[in-house]
Amino acid sequence: NNKLQNSELFTLTYGALVAQLLKDYENVEDVNKQLERMGYNMGIRLIEDFLARTGSGRCYDFRDTAEKIQTGFKIFLGITPTITNWSAAGDEFSLCFETNPLTEFVELPDHCLNLKYCNILIGVLRGACEMVQMEIACWFVQDQLKNDNVTELRVKFIKRLEDAIPAGED
Amino acid sequence: MTIHNLYIFSKNGTLLYYAEWNRLNKSGITKEEEAKLMYGMLFSIKSFVSKISPLDPKEGFLYYKTSKYTLHYFETPSGLKFVLNTDNATQNARELLQQLYKEVYLEYVVKNPLCQLNEPIQSELFKLKVDELFKKSPLFLSRSI
Numbered sequence: 001n002n003k004l005q006n007s008e009l010f011t012l013t014y015g016a017l018v019a020q021l022l023k024d025y026e027n028v029e030d031v032n033k034q035l036e037r038m039g040y041n042m043g044i045r046l047i048e049d050f051l052a053r054t055g056s057g058r059c060y061d062f063r064d065t066a067e068k069i070q071t072g073f074k075i076f077l078g079i080t081p082t083i084t085n086w087s088a089a090g091d092e093f094s095l096c097f098e099t100n101p102l103t104e105f106v107e108l109p110d111h112c113l114n115l116k117y118c119n120i121l122i123g124v125l126r127g128a129c130e131m132v133q134m135e136i137a138c139w140f141v142q143d144q145l146k147n148d149n150v151t152e153l154r155v156k157f158i159k160r161l162e163d164a165i166p167a168g169e170d
Numbered sequence: 171m172t173i174h175n176l177y178i179f180s181k182n183g184t185l186l187y188y189a190e191w192n193r194l195n196k197s198g199i200t201k202e203e204e205a206k207l208m209y210g211m212l213f214s215i216k217s218f219v220s221k222i223s224p225l226d227p228k229e230g231f232l233y234y235k236t237s238k239y240t241l242h243y244f245e246t247p248s249g250l251k252f253v254l255n256t257d258n259a260t261q262n263a264r265e266l267l268q269q270l271y272k273e274v275y276l277e278y279v280v281k282n283p284l285c286q287l288n289e290p291i292q293s294e295l296f297k298l299k300v301d302e303l304f305k306k307s308p309l310f311l312s313r314s315i
Contacts, residue, residue, distance in 0.1 A: 044287065045280050045281075045287070047248055048246070048248060048250075048275075048276055048280045049276060049280065049281075051246055051247055051248060052246075052271055052272040052276045053272075055268075056247070057228075057229075057247055058247045131181075131248045131249075132247045132248055133249070
């Protein structure tokens with residue numbers, strides 16, 4: 001019962017959200033921050049949907065994580081980013097998007113050149129990974145909205161979070 | 171086959187939900203104390219199993235059984251813990267717990283923005299759906315015991 005929808009409605013709703021934030025904050029840096037925060041709050045819930053649908057267990061290693069993130073994009077946005085540019089230590093990789101449903105019909109005006117339009121994705125990834133005991137950092141290296149050929153999202157493994165221990169007896 | 175009771179714990183040990191159907195023996199302590207005791211035991215079993223296992227414990231702790239009842243345990247990678255007590259004849263309780271996660275918890279808690287994820291679940295709809303799921307399950311044969 002996975003409801004399929006046309007992505008245009010989603011694209012435009014997201015556009016409306018970003019436009020509203022730009023109006024509310026005026027400062028582009030603040031908008032970037034808010035988008036990430038909203039993404040984080042989505043990510044911590046979205047991970048449950050992902051886990052329930054895929055039935056996947058914890059990741060064996062970071063390569064496994066990369067593939068699962070890729071699967072996530074397939075499920076939730078209907079796109080399959082390519083995984084490339086692994087760092088030698090295997091703790092960093094890039095996701096490259098040829099197409100991105102978030103940025104269809106979008107052009108950045110001149111006063112918004114510092115806007116990270118898709119920053120919500122960064123929050124989503126961070127929130128989702130945190131829920132499975134993994135701290136990551138991610139950021140955009142290339143952006144089609146800034147005339148790059150592809151949109152490239154860099155993901156870096158920071159550390160494994162420890163399992164919570166039960167609260168002590170009062 | 172009989173289902174006795176159900177506990178849901180969050181990743182940091184908060185009792186999110188408790189429900190019981192056929193429970194004859196009361197613990198004699200408050201629900202809060204009982205939940206702490208239960209969580210503490212599960213936590214110990216988990217670390218015991220992962221330390222003592224001679225092979226890589228892929229799924230870890232699954233269930234334990236006494237002469238009277240079986241405790242089934244299902245933990246998601248995100249740390250949610252579902253615990254179900256049934257009689258010893260019940261099998262497949264794990265599937266039921268997975269179904270509970272996927273069809274009830276996900277739909278009526280995670281997708282309800284008014285439900286906080288780390289606090290006891292207040293949603294009436296959730297309670298109703300849990301009850302429905304269990305009562306229609308073939309594992310639920312409500313004999314008067």
